[in-house]
Amino acid sequence: MDPYAGAWQPAVTPQSAMRAAHTDRDRTVDVLKAAYAEGRLSAEEYSHRFDAANSAQTYGQLAQLVADLPAGPMVAPMGSAVPVVPSTFMPPPMYKPVSNNGMATASLVLGLATFPTFGLLAIPAVITGHVARNQIRQSGERGDGMAVAGLWMGYLSMVGWALLILLGMAMSVSS
DSSP states (O other): OOTTTTSSOOOOOGGGGSBOOHHHHHHHHHHHHHHHHTTSSOHHHHHHHHHHHHHOOBHHHHHHHHTTSSSSOBOOOTTOSSOBOOGGGSOOOOOOOOOBOHHHHHHHHHHHHTTTTTTTTHHHHHHHHHHHHHHHHHHOOBOHHHHHHHHHHHHHHHHHHHHHHHHHHHHHHHO
16 A cells, blocks of 8 residues: 555646656656755655656646645646746746847858959948947847958948049159
8 A cells, every 4th residue: 555645636627647758757856856955855755756756658647746845847727738836947048049130141252352443342341331330239139340341341341442542643743
């Protein structure tokens, strides 16, 4: 006869019969470990519940093992689609990685292309660089370094061309 049978009985719901996965059993064992470490379970009771958790087939069986404990996988109220699991036992949230701004990439590419095209793409590199920095400030996207690099290369190319034109004008006036 099981000395712990009937000691903790949660409400029976349609979700009680859903099959439990390995991760559900692992979460239940984590709750049991915490309860044992906090002194809520004796060593004998922890051992019994640990064995029962590893052989449990349904959410209802797992819920019975932690129903008298302060946290753990519990069967959801009627009408709910999934079992309620405290957030501490849920996997960490997946964060969407922040993407690079497309205009910043364009500014960098145009800035790099100013050198083989003899500065023809300097003005588009500067324009896209400023647009990208404005968009990055508003949206929080990444790519500010690329936009700044595109701006620098575009401005350097324009300054180089301005100096070449001034030098050419000075040479033609002196001759």
